[in-house]
Amino acid sequence: MNQAEVIAKLQTIFDTVFLEPVVLTPAISAKDVPEWDSLTHISLMVSVEKAFGVRFRVGEVENSKNIGEFADLIIKRKLEP
Amino acid sequence: MDAGEIKKLLLSNDPEFWSCLKTLTGSARDFEELFLLSSLRKKAHARKLENPNVTAKKIRLAIVGGYSLYPLHELIEHLCEVDGLPVELWQGDYDNYISEIMDDDSELYTFTPHVVFILPAERRCTYTGHLTDPRELQQAEAQRAVDGVLDLARKVNEKTRAEVITTNFMLPARHDLGAFRSRTLGSDWSFRKWVNLELGLNAPSFLNICDWEFLANRLGGIAARDERSWFESKQPCSSALLVELAREAANLIAALKRAPKKVLVLDLDNTLWGGVLADDGLEGIELGDTSPRGEAFKAFQKYIASLKQRGVLLAVCSKNDLAKAQEPFQKHPEMVLRLDDIVSFKANWEPKSENIRAMAPELNLGLDSFVFVDDNPAEIEIVRQFAPEVTTILLGPDPSDYVTQLADCRLFEPRNITAEDAERTNQYRSDAQRKALEATVTDMASYLESLEMESVMSEFVPVDVPRLSQLINKSNQFNLTTHRRSEAEVIAVMNDKNFAGFSVRLKDRFGDHGLISIIIGEKVGDTMKIDTWLMSCRVLKRGVEKEVLNELARLAKLKNCTRLEGVYLPTSKNEMVRDFYGKMGFTLTAESETKREFELKLENFQPATTKIKIVRRAYEPS
Numbered sequence: 001m002n003q004a005e006v007i008a009k010l011q012t013i014f015d016t017v018f019l020e021p022v023v024l025t026p027a028i029s030a031k032d033v034p035e036w037d038s039l040t041h042i043s044l045m046v047s048v049e050k051a052f053g054v055r056f057r058v059g060e061v062e063n064s065k066n067i068g069e070f071a072d073l074i075i076k077r078k079l080e081p
Numbered sequence: 082m083d084a085g086e087i088k089k090l091l092l093s094n095d096p097e098f099w100s101c102l103k104t105l106t107g108s109a110r111d112f113e114e115l116f117l118l119s120s121l122r123k124k125a126h127a128r129k130l131e132n133p134n135v136t137a138k139k140i141r142l143a144i145v146g147g148y149s150l151y152p153l154h155e156l157i158e159h160l161c162e163v164d165g166l167p168v169e170l171w172q173g174d175y176d177n178y179i180s181e182i183m184d185d186d187s188e189l190y191t192f193t194p195h196v197v198f199i200l201p202a203e204r205r206c207t208y209t210g211h212l213t214d215p216r217e218l219q220q221a222e223a224q225r226a227v228d229g230v231l232d233l234a235r236k237v238n239e240k241t242r243a244e245v246i247t248t249n250f251m252l253p254a255r256h257d258l259g260a261f262r263s264r265t266l267g268s269d270w271s272f273r274k275w276v277n278l279e280l281g282l283n284a285p286s287f288l289n290i291c292d293w294e295f296l297a298n299r300l301g302g303i304a305a306r307d308e309r310s311w312f313e314s315k316q317p318c319s320s321a322l323l324v325e326l327a328r329e330a331a332n333l334i335a336a337l338k339r340a341p342k343k344v345l346v347l348d349l350d351n352t353l354w355g356g357v358l359a360d361d362g363l364e365g366i367e368l369g370d371t372s373p374r375g376e377a378f379k380a381f382q383k384y385i386a387s388l389k390q391r392g393v394l395l396a397v398c399s400k401n402d403l404a405k406a407q408e409p410f411q412k413h414p415e416m417v418l419r420l421d422d423i424v425s426f427k428a429n430w431e432p433k434s435e436n437i438r439a440m441a442p443e444l445n446l447g448l449d450s451f452v453f454v455d456d457n458p459a460e461i462e463i464v465r466q467f468a469p470e471v472t473t474i475l476l477g478p479d480p481s482d483y484v485t486q487l488a489d490c491r492l493f494e495p496r497n498i499t500a501e502d503a504e505r506t507n508q509y510r511s512d513a514q515r516k517a518l519e520a521t522v523t524d525m526a527s528y529l530e531s532l533e534m535e536s537v538m539s540e541f542v543p544v545d546v547p548r549l550s551q552l553i554n555k556s557n558q559f560n561l562t563t564h565r566r567s568e569a570e571v572i573a574v575m576n577d578k579n580f581a582g583f584s585v586r587l588k589d590r591f592g593d594h595g596l597i598s599i600i601i602g603e604k605v606g607d608t609m610k611i612d613t614w615l616m617s618c619r620v621l622k623r624g625v626e627k628e629v630l631n632e633l634a635r636l637a638k639l640k641n642c643t644r645l646e647g648v649y650l651p652t653s654k655n656e657m658v659r660d661f662y663g664k665m666g667f668t669l670t671a672e673s674e675t676k677r678e679f680e681l682k683l684e685n686f687q688p689a690t691t692k693i694k695i696v697r698r699a700y701e702p703s
Contacts, residue, residue: 016084017117019091019124035120039152043116046320050113058309 001078006052006071013047026068054078084117091125098125099132106163112320115327116152119159135167140334143194143243145173145181147202148317156327157198161334168334175315176202182233190240195567196334197237198291199247200317201230206250206276212258212267219266220275227279234288242569244337246330248293249277251318254302286547287569289333296325332491337567340555342472342492343446345388346437348455349399349406349428352476352483353385353418354378359401363408369415377480382417384484389422393493394444396425398436398453400460403428433460434467445618447557447654452492529623529692532589536625538632538699541575541582548596549584553613556599557654560615561647561661564601579604580612581636583699585629587620594620600629602637602645609637611647618657624691630665631688632699638683639700649677 003026011024018035030036036044049055054077064070087105090098102118109115140161144150150172161168171192173181178199181189206226208219234245250273262268266275277294284290297305300322310316318326350357355367355374367375389395395418399406406428410420420426425443427436433453441448448470455461456476464473474490476483541549550568557563566574574580585598597620601613611633616625637645647662659677663669667679
């Protein structure tokens with residue numbers, strides 16, 4: 001999976017979680033999306049882990065500055081055996 | 082129905098949204114699913130799309146604890162609201178619960194909660210000494226852990242009179258210590274099991290235990306925990322268990338405000354036994370230990386019998402010929418349930434919805450007290466459509482799952498089992514005998530005379546509190562104001578000198594009816610305002626209400642009141658007492674859609690005579 005493919009799949013998850021449509025780009029981040037608060041974040045991460053079959057390590061999600069970096073993190077974790 | 086469709090309903094401001102939300106919430110098992118539904122609910126409020134079915138006053142719920150209470154609070158709020166019990170929330174700060182509770186000036190108390198939910202920190206529930214310390218030392222520390230939680234609960238209750246719910250403690254799920262864990266009270270495993278056991282067994286009646294140990298065990302110890310979420314955001318457990326915890330909390334809150342169901346209506350063919358009686362005959366039905374299927378049906382009957390023992394009334398509703406349908410109950414050697422276990426037996430060819438409707442007045446219960454169980458989706462659908470107040474359970478295809486289905490439906494959970502609950506079936510049965518007698522005795526007065534009724538009136542006393550609160554919360558029909566009160570609120574009335582509350586017990590030669598009527602008067606100047614007047618419909622037309630008025634007038638005069646003031650607040654269920662005060666000699670003083678007000682001047686009041694012997698009066702030495 002490349003970054004674009006990951007973002008496309010993330011888009012479907014965001015479409016489920018958020019009421020107002022958000023068009024994901026690599027540069028977008030939580031502060032650009034009014035509905036994306038700390039509560040929604042918890043739910044979003046549970047959904048992402050289930051959808052991609054990955055498990056992030058403690059504390060690493062918050063190091064991703066935007067959707068692009070987050071997609072890269074998903075790819076990295078997916079490549080792990 | 083899925084997330085996409087419900088979103089469309091929301092975006093088009095369709096009120097249908099709320100019933101969909103309820104359905105989806107009921108079936109949601111995953112955290113993210115439930116959380117999404119909760120977000121949609123909040124957005125509906127933001128868009129001013131309000132739930133037409135929620136009119137209840139908000140319950141003021143405070144949550145405090147040794148964990149981050151986000152997003153647990155969100156799930157609890159959602160589940161309560163969707164269940165028709167909207168809450169107003171106040172959350173404590175992370176791990177600040179002890180000072181929030183101990184500090185008299187804390188925001189917790191300015192919030193004046195009705196219900197306080199405490200999640201004590203599990204890291205404080207651990208033995209701090211050595212694993213091989215003497216047992217007495219370890220036990221003393223475990224006892225301190227129990228007392229610590231009980232003290233917090235007591236303080237909250239004394240300060241707020243709120244109902245208190247506390248979690249107990251999850252057990253560890255890792256192999257650490259190996260088999261040694263059960264040989265010492267110093268291991269978290271043994272320590273917490275001991276604390277949980279003592280906590281539950283010693284909980285006072287205002288304290289409700291949210292059994293986290295059980296919930297985690299049910300889900301699976303490993304699935305219950307998520308260390309990462311603790312480090313990242315101080316979550317108490319895995320998101321999967323968080324859902325179960327929230328559901329349990331919401332369930333406990335609902336149980337404080339609502340009565341459990343009272344009647345279980347059972348289908349026969351393929352519900353109580355395998356096969357079709359009319360086709361297979363008495364010998365041909367599958368029931369009993371000779372086949373696995375027969376054994377499963379028998380186990381289901383045994384479980385139903387245990388519900389009866391807890392006070393649930395059993396009824397039968399079957400499409401059958403009556404004599405034929407009763408035959409197994411009389412003649413089949415493997416039947417657990419017998420005819421005298423069944424308070425109402427309907428076997429005919431009328432729609433089941435009509436049969437159940439007919440049971441309600443027979444048993445003097447509202448339709449919403451009924452649960453109907455059937456294996457046939459068509460029958461379930463008829464009842465859903467034509468008797469929507471009845472809760473229905475569609476049994477799955479495998480009879481070995483029947484017990485599980487009924488045990489997990491959560492409709493018959495008693496909070497405090499009172500001896501009177503267990504007596505109830507007998508009461509209903511002697512009611513039937515009484516009705517038979519009523520038919521033979523020609524005039525009412527001699528009938529009442531023949532009952533040899535005796536009544537005890539009592540001020541509220543602590544030992545009655547669970548029963549008082551139970552009756553206050555479940556009585557719908559003969560209830561003038563339908564003011565609900567938790568146990569804590571009943572205690573508050575009991576201790577307030579401005580209130581004159583009393584209960585009425587009645588027995589006759591057929592049996593003891595137990596506590597059947599509750600009255601709460603409030604003295605305001607020279608007036609005794611009747612805050613609550615309710616009575617069990619089982620004892621209608623006996624003269625109890627006249628004796629109650631006699632007593633109320635007597636107490637009012639003792640308190641130097643010159644008039645009684647009564648009010649009727651209509652609900653969907655209390656139409657029968659609309660003109661009650663008028664019939665009792667009160668004068669109508671004001672009337673509107675939502676309220677009818679009455680007064681009775683005590684000056685010329687003459688006590689009525691009845692056929693009831695008053696053995697004791699309230700507020701008098703016995």
